[in-house]
Amino acid sequence: MWFVTARQAIEQCSNPMLKLRPLYEGTQNSKLKARRNVDFLQPYKERPKTTKLVANRLVAGALGMRSKMSKEERQLEREKIKAERERKVNKEKQKKDLWESDDL
Secondary structure, three states, X not given: OOOOOHHHHHHXXXXXXXXXXXXXXXXXHHHHHHHHHXXXXXXXXXXXXXXXXXXXXXXXXXXOOOOOOOHHHHHHHHHHHHHHHHHHHHHHHHHHHHHHOOOO
């Protein structure tokens, strides 16, 4: 449901069990809570890439059958997953080291 103005949204969503009002009309506690919640907002996080191994295993498991992937293919996919995991750990470690460095 889309509303042109905040006032229209408040009027349409009004309910005896729920009190809606603009933040500037809110209590001091609600204003403080809204201000604190801004700190928790994070930028969009990209979805992790899926691999053939994971997708194949999920589908085969759901259908109750064995995977037809060869051992070589399976090994290559595992190596890709391991390399990606190591890359992610290294990236996090670099970020942590950057914040903890005293060279500034």
